Amino acid sequence: MSVLLLRLAGPMQAWGAGSRFARRNTEIAPTKSGVIGLLAAAKGIRRTEPLTDLLGLEFGVRLDQPGRIMRDFQTAHTADGKSAPLTYRFYLADAAFLAAVRGDLRLLTSLDEALHRPHFPLYLGRRSFPPGGPVSLGVHDSTLDDALTTWPWLAADWYRQRAANTVRLEVIRDARPGEPIDETIPDVPVSFDPAHRQHTWRAVHRSHVTITNSDSTRADTAEHDPLSLLGG
Template sequence: MTGHTLVLRLAAPMQSWGTRAAFNDYRDSTDHPTRSGVLGLLACALGHPRGSEPGDLTQLDLAIRIDRPGTPMEDFHTIGGQSATQVVPSADGSRRRGAILTRRAYLADAAFTIALTGPSSLLQQASDALDQPAYTPYLGRRACPPAAPYNLGIHLGDTTTALATAPLDRTAPTGKTTITVDTITTVTHDDPTATHTINDNPHGQRRFSQRTLARSTLTLPASLCLGNDPNLRYEQLHNYRYNQTN
């Protein structure tokens, strides 16, 4: 039986997908959205309290298409330290004296297509929440809001169909009719196609377990590319979401 897939477009000037739960002097970012980060985005939209258990959202699986890989970058943060007596609030409720120095990694100008599968009722609930979010969704960090539109709706078919037909957020290559992109899917730990693991299965209260992934390439028609004209881009995204039979 053919199921349904919720398709998201995650694009922004900056996004960051960390894989380390502990806050230290370096905040990392992997080169693609994490499961914990995407489920966290949905949890924000649904109004889940920060740090709560993921609950029903764990029923959702995701596949990723890397439309634009973006450029890795870092910035340097200084929090506090303006005076010898100033103290900085900590997450555990205590206060830390002096300055906190951190480096933080980001992806600049990246774009990803996310295909989420699971119970139809849960997909619909998540889609409705993304249209009217309880809390502002963000791409890994609160300073990284997604570009609109990020909800491309629920579509008939599996993740393979979604990743092969969703608009591609990049410029078509000159003189070519096809374009090759990377995809990332969840597989079992003993799957021969597995390429790497990542610690991004959320269990609440900053607890995570490992997930096995397979990275592969997908060749698509260049006509899927959105290009740079803003009016045509939004028209294509609108048509993809609404000109369909669910």
């Protein structure tokens, strides 16, 4: 199997997994349904068309620059001038993620080509949030775990400089049979059809990878131990 790597970075992102109506939350990292939607847009798959070829992809994401969760609220009026309910929308600001999908080489190659010449515009969870640069990092002969462990850190220069010499990055991926399940969320799209939108449950496994940050400019990068003064 091969993996297709994606750089998901931009001023704003929002990756919902179940929120609706007046409160639109975001997960802390890109969702599988959101990334499959992005790949489907690149391929020109319409919302009413089946997602058969994409549903078998294994998915994982590394939180290279988690960003900040921000809140916005919006007002609206109907055509006759009546006020609609306030809607609260949450999103991630200044975030960057390394996402990986594992599957058949022929399918991944076609997805890579589509990301370079997308049929529909690409966005990071919501239509108003375009990516801040090319999305595809290419197809690689690797396992999903190895790719998420060894690929160079995607954080911005200013973020690297503020970080410690050693950094732990969280990895969130599909749980495999027999593994501990850390979370279950409605994050596998059955249909994006606006009239019959459906998702099923996805089991998630969480872990961390440790990287060395040679760009750190922090004077004291040692981990603070608040109990060290009690050692006598």
